[in-house]
Amino acid sequence: MGYPKDLLQSRSIIKHGLYALIAPEGLVNNSVPGFENCYVSILGSPRLGASFVDYIITMYEGGKNLRGFGGDADVETFLYVVEGNVKVTAQDKEHNLTQGGYIYCPPGTKMTMENVEKGESKIFLYKQTYKPLEGTPEPWLVTGNSNxxxxxxxxxxxxxxxxxxxxxxxxxxxxxxxxxxxxxxxxxxxxxxxxxxxxxxxxxxxxxxxxxxxxxxxxxxxxxxxxxxxxxxxxxxxxxxxxxxxxxxxxxxxxxx
Structure with a gap:
């Protein structure tokens, strides 16, 4: 990247517990177990004041997570494809998600993911502790395309x-x-x-x-x-x-x- 051509500055604004604007220019790569050949940036998290964790992930060609994301008994997850083509496997079924595609995995369900695009794919990823409601069935796996x-x-x-x-x-x-x-x-x-x-x-x-x-x-x-x-x-x-x-x-x- 080299040295900047002007003063170091950022549009990002962080007000812990209140709000945050995080511009893409300041994102850094986080080494998260399971993600291979991916640029993983953690966005919202409890350290910011959120009750959930959000990620924006660039999956380079061949990028994947076969170790799995989610799967804990009380953790629900969601994946949205911003661009590209991603194969997601959950509950022993494969789902090919293109731009606008998404999948919700209920508590106890682990998802794996692979970039099958010839080039990069970008995904918005989410996890949160599920709050059960007495007398109500557990949520179920949902997949679709916003388009x-x-x-x-x-x-x-x-x-x-x-x-x-x-x-x-x-x-x-x-x-x-x-x-x-x-x-x-x-x-x-x-x-x-x-x-x-x-x-x-x-x-x-x-x-x-x-x-x-x-x-x-x-x-x-x-x-x-x-x-x-x-x-x-x-x-x-x-x-x-x-x-x-x-x-x-x-x-x-x-x-x-």
């Missing part, structure tokens, strides 16, 4: 649309969504809620309100939004702004901090 899911208007706003990637079922304590804004569109109000998010920008540019600070964001940025942090987005520029993000749901608030 096959119909967009739904967000709060009656035609210029802002959402896709739900997982079933709306109390067996699941979280969901993944894709939110898309036409140029100039925005949230109908500034949201303030107990849920937290980890979001990866798939396209476009925007201004994001985080804790009442308007912050420029763009494709390949990562945003962590902690509980009760004010949040909203304006899409700017010439193309749609879109991001994939997690949301905890279907559970009451804990009395523990």
């Amino acid at each position: 096959d899911i119909e967009e739904v208007e967000y709060d009656g706003n035609k210029e802002m649309r959402i896709k739900d990637l997982l079933p709306a079922d109390f067996s699941f304590d979280m969901n993944f969504h894709i939110l898309t804004f036409d140029p100039g569109a925005c949230h109908p109000f500034i949201e303030t809620h107990v849920q937290e998010h980890g979001a990866y920008l798939l396209s476009g540019e925007g201004l994001y309100n985080l804790d009442n600070e308007w912050i420029p964001v763009k494709k390949d940025d990562y945003i962590f939004m902690g509980p009760y942090v004010q949040q909203a987005c304006y899409a700017v520029g010439r193309e749609k702004l879109s991001y994939v993000y997690s949301k905890d749901c279907n559970r009451d608030a804990d009395l523990k901090k």
Whole structure:
């Protein structure tokens, strides 16, 4: 990479427990057991204040994890293909996931993954401790492709649309969504809620309100939004702004901090 041509500077903003904007220029490779020929960057994590762990991973040609990801009795995982072609094996079945493809693995299910693209693939990866709900069945493995899911208007706003990637079922304590804004569109109000998010920008540019600070964001940025942090987005520029993000749901608030 060599020496910089200007002053060292970064767009990234870290407010532990509140929010974070992590720009791709500052990401470093983390050596995580099982990942071979991959560039693994850990994004959101409990050290940042999140209750989950998010990763953005570039799988070089031949990149893989055959040791497996997840598999602990109380850990659920999710994989989304940002670009490329990845073969994922879970519960003794192979799933070839291309751009927009995803898989949710319930607690106790380990997934392995291989890049089968002639070139690089990029994946957004997630894990969280599952919160069981008494009297409710365990969640099940879900796989699909976001390109096959119909967009739904967000709060009656035609210029802002959402896709739900997982079933709306109390067996699941979280969901993944894709939110898309036409140029100039925005949230109908500034949201303030107990849920937290980890979001990866798939396209476009925007201004994001985080804790009442308007912050420029763009494709390949990562945003962590902690509980009760004010949040909203304006899409700017010439193309749609879109991001994939997690949301905890279907559970009451804990009395523990």
